[in-house]
Amino acid sequence: MLAGQKYYWPYLAIAPAAFLLALVFGVPVFQVLLTSFSKTNNAGDVEGFNNFENYTKLFADPMLSVISVNTVVWTLGVLVPATIFSLFIAILLDMNLPGKTVMRIIVFIPWAISFVFVSIIWRYSFDQVFGPLNSLFGIILNRPVEVAWLATPSLAMLSVIWVGITLTIPFTTLVLLAGLQSIPQEIIEAGWCDGASGTKLFHKIKFPFLKPVLVVATLVNLLAIFNSFPIIWTMTGGGPANSTDTFPTYLYRIAFTDYDFGKAGALSFIGLIVLVSISIFYVKKSGTQETF
Amino acid sequence: MRKGILKRVFFTNVLFAIVGLLSFPIYITLLTSVKSGAEVYTMPATWVPQELLFSNYFEIFQILNLFSALKSSLIVATSSAILTVLISLPAGYALARFDFKGRQIILYTILGGLMFSPVVVLISIYQVIFKLGLMNTYFALIIPHTAFALPFSIWLILAFVNATPIEIDESANLDGASSTRVLFKIITPIIMPGIVTIFVYAYIQSWNEFLFANTFISSDNLKTLPVRLYEFVGYRGIEWQYMTASIVFATIPTLLLFLAVQKWLIKGLVSGAVRG
Numbered sequence: 001m002l003a004g005q006k007y008y009w010p011y012l013a014i015a016p017a018a019f020l021l022a023l024v025f026g027v028p029v030f031q032v033l034l035t036s037f038s039k040t041n042n043a044g045d046v047e048g049f050n051n052f053e054n055y056t057k058l059f060a061d062p063m064l065s066v067i068s069v070n071t072v073v074w075t076l077g078v079l080v081p082a083t084i085f086s087l088f089i090a091i092l093l094d095m096n097l098p099g100k101t102v103m104r105i106i107v108f109i110p111w112a113i114s115f116v117f118v119s120i121i122w123r124y125s126f127d128q129v130f131g132p133l134n135s136l137f138g139i140i141l142n143r144p145v146e147v148a149w150l151a152t153p154s155l156a157m158l159s160v161i162w163v164g165i166t167l168t169i170p171f172t173t174l175v176l177l178a179g180l181q182s183i184p185q186e187i188i189e190a191g192w193c194d195g196a197s198g199t200k201l202f203h204k205i206k207f208p209f210l211k212p213v214l215v216v217a218t219l220v221n222l223l224a225i226f227n228s229f230p231i232i233w234t235m236t237g238g239g240p241a242n243s244t245d246t247f248p249t250y251l252y253r254i255a256f257t258d259y260d261f262g263k264a265g266a267l268s269f270i271g272l273i274v275l276v277s278i279s280i281f282y283v284k285k286s287g288t289q290e291t292f
Numbered sequence: 293m294r295k296g297i298l299k300r301v302f303f304t305n306v307l308f309a310i311v312g313l314l315s316f317p318i319y320i321t322l323l324t325s326v327k328s329g330a331e332v333y334t335m336p337a338t339w340v341p342q343e344l345l346f347s348n349y350f351e352i353f354q355i356l357n358l359f360s361a362l363k364s365s366l367i368v369a370t371s372s373a374i375l376t377v378l379i380s381l382p383a384g385y386a387l388a389r390f391d392f393k394g395r396q397i398i399l400y401t402i403l404g405g406l407m408f409s410p411v412v413v414l415i416s417i418y419q420v421i422f423k424l425g426l427m428n429t430y431f432a433l434i435i436p437h438t439a440f441a442l443p444f445s446i447w448l449i450l451a452f453v454n455a456t457p458i459e460i461d462e463s464a465n466l467d468g469a470s471s472t473r474v475l476f477k478i479i480t481p482i483i484m485p486g487i488v489t490i491f492v493y494a495y496i497q498s499w500n501e502f503l504f505a506n507t508f509i510s511s512d513n514l515k516t517l518p519v520r521l522y523e524f525v526g527y528r529g530i531e532w533q534y535m536t537a538s539i540v541f542a543t544i545p546t547l548l549l550f551l552a553v554q555k556w557l558i559k560g561l562v563s564g565a566v567r568g
Contacts, residue, residue: 002389002458002461006470007392009470010386010392010395013382013383013385013471013475014383014386014398016379016382017379017380017383018398020379020439021405021439021442024417024435024439025401025408025413025439027416028413029416031416032412032415035415035419088310089307092307092310095303097307099308103311105551106314106315109550110314110317112549113546113547114502115500115502116500116502116522117500117518117539117543120525120535120539121317121320121321122317124324124535124536125316130332130333130334130337130532131337132323132339135338135339136339138336139336139339145336166314169314170314223409227409227411229410229411229502229503230503234525248409251411251414252411252503255414256507265415268411268412268413268414268415268416271411272412275409
């Protein structure tokens with residue numbers, strides 16, 4: 001640590017960042033709470049306490065149970081397969097196969113492309129009449145296929161989950177790959193010398209090392225998928241018949257289609273509590289205190 | 293040894309197959325962007341284009357009027373990226389080199405910010421932007437885009453400064469240089485890869501951001517590329533060959549930036565997630 005400098009220098013250096021973080025993260029937390037207990041107008045202005053009416057209205061809304069179930073299905077439906085696939089790809093990329101650098105870049109490229117663009121492409125690919133996906137299945141099955149992927153309630157959820165999985169894989173794979181590559185080489189070699197097979201080596205030596213990284217990646221993904229907006233919004237807009245409506249898409253409609261900011265505030269606050277609970281769990285698990 | 297080689301060949305093929313599967317949307321985009329309108333609307337869809345029609349890439353400018361969206365995206369992303377660098381550089385340096393009251397709280401706030409979701413605070417930021425009278429201006433996007441890029445950027449600067457020996461700063465201080473001077477004249481050149489990385493990170497995040505851009509901007513001529521292209525999907529007469537050509541066009545800038553710094557960026561993102 002530096003000493004002997006003017007004591008206020010670090011405060012000046014941090015002031016702009018602190019101001020912006022307070023404006024965009026700090027104020028909103030209190031604002032959400034205040035709004036959720038208030039009567040609001042169309043511009044979202046607060047007009048006095050309204051006796052928990054927003055919460056009563058929210059809990060009386062039959063949609064709440066629909067979006068709760070959908071959000072859990074969506075989150076776990078993306079998280080579990082994406083984690084398994086990513087682990088598998090990370091192990092393959094860790095095997096020193098030819099072309100691994102190029103592969104690594106290709107796996108990570110979707111991160112640099114807008115989720116909206118990728119989702120638009122998938123929306124086209126799933127198109128019932130002109131979509132390439134039905135055409136592909138038609139070639140494989142050797143008969144015309146016309147599945148209405150995004151217009152059938154049960155298939156729509158499956159389709160958006162698939163896109164969610166493909167967009168979760170890049171980041172997860174790279175985190176897991178970094179975890180695998182941070183395992184000291186001597187330990188792996190010692191395992192080989194003791195005659196451990198590839199599978200056994202993974203179970204007994206690599207996996208214990210990878211576990212903390214896996215926990216962190218899973219929690220980061222859990223938050224991101226739970227709150228993911230553009231994929232579902234672009235592909236189905238929450239439809240058909242609310243079959244893909246989740247927490248963020250429903251929240252968006254309450255606020256910006258119905259202009260019921262009080263109710264949206266109440267739903268935001270519930271989301272915030274879920275978010276903070278997971279975050280506290282996350283910070284405790286990953287032991288970030290030691291980093292600094 | 294023979295068995296080992298066979299195994300490697302097998303796993304290489306599996307890896308190629310998976311990466312191929314993940315590249316499906318990229319192939320579809322490129323394929324459709326060179327098809328003719330007639331070919332796009334034949335059933336079933338073709339998997340190899342009958343002819344390569346690069347004229348789509350010129351026609352999108354007349355048909356979709358992308359210039360205003362391109363201008364908006366460039367202004368918003370460049371401003372956000374510059375602001376992110378200017379704000380996170382001194383903050384990251386101060387957090388790395390000074391022990392002061394409130395340091396821990398600020399560090400935890402930054403960690404918390406990494407986990408914040410735009411959706412949950414969207415309504416409140418909407419109210420803040422509205423009260424500040426910034427609705428439907430570029431500032432309505434530049435402010436939240438910068439704020440959401442800050443946690444990761446400050447963290448990365450902190451890590452880069454920590455990797456630089458503190459003796460450099462100390463000897464400069466003994467020679468009478470102020471901390472501001474040390475930061476901009478001595479540390480900045482040393483951690484340039486880190487600075488370029490956060491610039492690109494903030495740029496890509498801002499360029500691709502949809503939720504705020506779709507909510508805070510209502511004038512057509514101020515809308516950014518993702519919002520503009522999203523709206524064309526809703527419009528019934530959209531022709532996919534123009535849509536996909538536009539997406540390729542809108543993705544090339546971020547893709548080039550990404551490829552230029554991918555080594556540092558991947559390293560930073562990965563260690564950021566693993567550690568904090």
